[in-house]
Amino acid sequence: MRLYPEKLAHHLQAGLAPCYFIYGDEPLLKLEALDMLRQCARNNGFDDHLRFDAPNLEWDDIFSASQSLSLFSQRQIIELALPEKLDKNSAQRLGELLKQCHPDLLLLITGPKLNQQQQKSAWFSAISQAGPVILVNTPEGSHWLRWLQQRIKQHGLQIDNDGVQWLSLAFEGNLLALNGELEKLALQQLPSPLSLALLQEQVQPHHQFNPFQLFDPLLEGKVKRATRILLQLRAEGIEAGMLCHLFARELTPLIHMQLGLTAGQSFSKLAAELHIWSSRQGLVQSALQRLPLAKLQQLQAMLGAADVAVANFEEDEAWRWLYSLCVGFLDGKKMGINP
Structure with a gap:
């Protein structure tokens, strides 16, 4: 099941799935989705939390962790950060791990941007069947402008049209830097709506392209x-x-x-x-x-x-x-x- 990042909060109102896979090249959206899932899990009694990062995924340790609970918690989160490419052994072990999902074990799996071949793989299909997959790519074109306008509103700011256009050019491809600047603007007592001239005084542009x-x-x-x-x-x-x-x-x-x-x-x-x-x-x-x-x-x-x-x-x-x-x-x- 594919789930868009902006729909995650609504999805969680119906409860947690046993597994989530968040993949893509946008660090801010990935971090925000993970934070939302962690918070929801904590609110539902998932107090034990273990994390395993690529490139050295020790699968025996991961399986051992998935089959044991601490003395202080009956519900457990296991986070896995997958590498750029999953070798045959890792793909097989991941498939085995997904079969162990149960209501007291939450798997939060993250990965990089995947090509079409990777998205057609058996391991990706297994993850998709185990729970929602969330693609977090950097918004572009009209999607970028719409995302920017929503984020401005989310921070309780009002910015005139020229200011919004300037921000879209000044921060294109760098959502982390943009979000940080909007947070700082929201904390200041500035006249509303914010004008282009005022933004150019207060904000340092941070473009980022690949x-x-x-x-x-x-x-x-x-x-x-x-x-x-x-x-x-x-x-x-x-x-x-x-x-x-x-x-x-x-x-x-x-x-x-x-x-x-x-x-x-x-x-x-x-x-x-x-x-x-x-x-x-x-x-x-x-x-x-x-x-x-x-x-x-x-x-x-x-x-x-x-x-x-x-x-x-x-x-x-x-x-x-x-x-x-x-x-x-x-x-x-x-x-x-x-x-």
């Missing part, structure tokens, strides 16, 4: 957002060479697919051959409809120029080419610059 967040906006043609992410990645110290490698991983399949479509092959067959996840196929189709082969080949040549600049230690030149490359995803018109 390189993989750059490519979905590019595939959608959202160049303004993509270039903003690119500039922030540079400010955060990401190397141009790393981005060149990631751009090649995105561009090469696009060119292969455009060649295949031109030759009469179906999109679904090409997507399967190139192992493009179903969740991204809509984005890829959008890009292919907008970017003809000639434009994609020009973008590839620009990437080659960025690669040469990296090899020659011309960092500024490499970043200029990467910026132009992002702009090139806007439409199918050939650009007036040549590598």
Whole structure:
């Protein structure tokens, strides 16, 4: 059963399930979900609490803990933090542990962001049958703005529209820092609604992006957002060479697919051959409809120029080419610059 983080409080009104799996890449949402579950468990008499962390999960110790209770408690919480990849032995032992769930044992399992293959695994299926699974990814696009507005309201604040937009740009990708700033604002006696000027006086921006967040906006043609992410990645110290490698991983399949479509092959067959996840196929189709082969080949040549600049230690030149490359995803018109 899949459960969204914002629905967890309502779910808990009906009581605790024997097992919860919280996974994803958003630390604030993961921490808040865990805290809510721990508090609910304590309110229901789960006083004994043990935690086991990756990468060194000692399964014999975990099983021993799950089969014994302290002298002072009849109900027990066991927390497991799973590693990035679960080996065969761990997957098997986890499946065995899930079969031991009972009303006096609560399993709180956390994990990283999972790919599609991991979500189709037997161990993930076993966890899903044992209790709710809660995906905690960083909200993006309209979901991010909606989350921000809800969090502002939750802290009892009122902020004008310009202020909300500024916060959405100043803290995109960094929910922990944003929540901390909202908590501080809520403790101060400031005029309401908070204006943009006042926020800029009181709050220090904390953007945070990872390189993989750059490519979905590019595939959608959202160049303004993509270039903003690119500039922030540079400010955060990401190397141009790393981005060149990631751009090649995105561009090469696009060119292969455009060649295949031109030759009469179906999109679904090409997507399967190139192992493009179903969740991204809509984005890829959008890009292919907008970017003809000639434009994609020009973008590839620009990437080659960025690669040469990296090899020659011309960092500024490499970043200029990467910026132009992002702009090139806007439409199918050939650009007036040549590598």
